[in-house]
Amino acid sequence: MSSVIDITALHKRFGWRTALHGLDMHVQRGTIYGLIGPNGAGKTTTLRTLVDIIRPTSGEVRVLGEEPRHGGARLRRRIGFVPGELHLEGRVTGHRMLSFYAEVSDPVDRGYTSELAERLGVDLSRPVRSLSKGNKQKIGLIQAFMHRPELLILDEPTSGLDPLMQREFLSMVREARDAGQTVLLSSHVLSEIQQVADEVAVLAAGRVVASGDVASLRLGSVRRVRASLEGSDPDAVRRRFMGIPGVREIDLLPRGGVLHLTATVDGPIDPFVKALAQMTVHDLTVEEPDLEESVLRLYSAGSASSIGTAGHEGGAR
Known part of the structure; x- marks a missing residue:
């Protein structure tokens, strides 16, 4: 099984603050990889380097076999991305906005786009600016999934969704994996990761404190x-x-x-x-335990090798 994402010794500094420090992460093709941790743990910084929104201070990042800074539009068409802070405004309708994204991400199955809108229960005839936060989030999810990308990078994707839509989203993620797509899912909601992830990396205070499969990490023990x-x-x-x-x-x-x-x-x-x-x-x-408590328990367990299959002492900050 080949890697879709390879991150090696990734450092990222913002002025005097080190956001990522020596991060190593490898995501295999056709899997759901969960990146979990409290706010400020370094999850969003990691994901933004993968889509070339920010660039590493040092280290190596490869996505679908290419460096994000050199892959350009060709590489981005192979990725579906939902940012952690999604801002959708304007007078255009949801239909028009998704049509624009479809032109950028071509080819797109319009029937599949309509199916996604129906499953998520969003009215695409309404102007985007009139939609609630949850419905804007649904449009963000549709634009990420609609071209059936090889890789989905999803940063806190269920933000603003009600429990019923959260379950529907998790079904969409499982279907993507079953179709051979790879999913990198960042969340601070422990139960989401437990339900769908094949592998997990746990970040705390900017460091990777453990990684492995959900069962071995005993996140919900x-x-x-x-x-x-x-x-x-x-x-x-x-x-x-x-x-x-x-x-x-x-x-x-x-x-x-x-x-x-x-x-x-x-x-x-x-x-x-x-x-x-x-x-x-x-x-x-x-x-279920509070996420902060779970992460602290993993961190205080001492040797990372005693937690899961591949823990790390020096991760991200």
């Missing part, structure tokens, strides 16, 4: 659990759960004949659920 239990004895419940590996930060609050339990589960959740099943449960909530 820490969960916060809240449960309401039928009139149980707090001491007995505490003893029951303290004996389960990975269960910590147990808090119990009796109120109105109901025992309210909160706990953190680090690792497999099955033993915790089986212990709950022995009691009468009125309510149960399981939350």
Whole structure:
């Protein structure tokens, strides 16, 4: 399987501030590669170097076998790009704007463009300037997907979309991969990456702290659990759960004949659920970890080689 994106020892400085420092990243053809981290981690800077919006201070970047600064319009036609801050204005309708993009990105299947608009639920007859942020984002997604590019580079693509449209977008990403396209997806939403990515790089404070497949990184292994239990004895419940590996930060609050339990589960959740099943449960909530917490946990794990398949100490800043 060949690489579509090869980044080697990439540095980028803005004046006195170093935004990327020694970044290495390789994206294989026909995969979905997730780039995840909190705001300010270096995700957008990385993606902008791939489409030649900004240029590296040093290091090597190759996209579809070419250097972005030399590929020009020919290379950009092979890429679908959604920027992190999408600004669409003007009196033209969505139809007219997409027609312009189609001329630039030729060839474009107009029937596929209409299908995308229908799936995303956007009215292309309206002037772009009158659309909501979410509907402008949908037009941005359509222009990226409509020419079925070899490579999709998507920076926070679900910004402004409601949950239903987010699910539709993730279906579009999976279909692109199944058709042989490659997707580089940047997000600060942990669940998006967990659902679709084949490989992941985790950025924190401008550094790549881990990379590998989603399962090996265990991004979602820490969960916060809240449960309401039928009139149980707090001491007995505490003893029951303290004996389960990975269960910590147990808090119990009796109120109105109901025992309210909160706990953190680090690792497999099955033993915790089986212990709950022995009691009468009125309510149960399981939350994914805060992204900042997940990233800090990966960073504090020490040696990057102990996290995932190919972690790095020196990534991006």
